[in-house]
Amino acid sequence: MKEYKFKINGNAYKVAVESVQDGIAAVSVNGTPYKVEIENDLGGPKPVKPVQVAPATYQATPQAAPVKIASAPPAGGSETQLRSPLPGTVLELRVKEGDTVKEGQTVMILEAMKMENNIDANKSGVVKSIVKRAGDSVMEGDVLITIG
Template identity: 45%
Template sequence: MKKYNIKINGTEYSVKIKNVENKIVNLTVNDVPYEVEVEGITTNPTRLTTKEIHKPTLQSIEPVIKPKISSGKAYELRSPLPGVVMELKVKEGDAVKAGQLLLVLEAMKMENNIESDRDGIIEKIKAYRGDAVLEGDVLLTIK
């Protein structure tokens, strides 16, 4: 496992890369597990080098970060960054499809659409309109 301390816009993050297989990287950011799809990896799937990392422009940033399923049967959707919940688009008991907009999170004066990456039923909403959340906080659970 490789460990990196990185700084983005003045905020420090501890990143641990667990493994790389094809285009999928399993890693943790501040101890929150993620599965990240990385375009353009051409090396051996077990080795990721810094030569493959490039500095993205704002136009090229398209997050593909998918939080992993936590322990238990329900999937916990966690906040990808600190911010304020601006709008909820679902309620408990709603059926959702992969790609469906679940909520809008304001972070650094930008609105970020948080979408479902799976089909399921909204089991529990844990962050409501106006709530301030930190990176990694559970926003809702999907069964």
């Protein structure tokens, strides 16, 4: 049995490969057993030369990518609706109704796939309404805030 320790996105995993037979590997990850199908099995176990891997010398910190905000003016006005670019959960509101905002100003923080994404105003104006509040789940395309 071979044991490996992996660190993925800051989470530690202990992986034990118990056996490999007929393209199926019996492994356990943090004590939970799994049967794993191996693609491109070349007909059975082959001797493998051990590979030496140097330890990482840095810790990567994920950075949120800039998010383009879809907007659509509602019928009959010069208001703009900020819409969610992806599904997630509203973490923080940085404005309130009646606040004046400038184009590019962060108005909300949206958590999606364990990353915080800035939701920025796509035009200058006054916050007319806030549709989603902290803790609300949103789907892609949901209206978040209306700016007039």
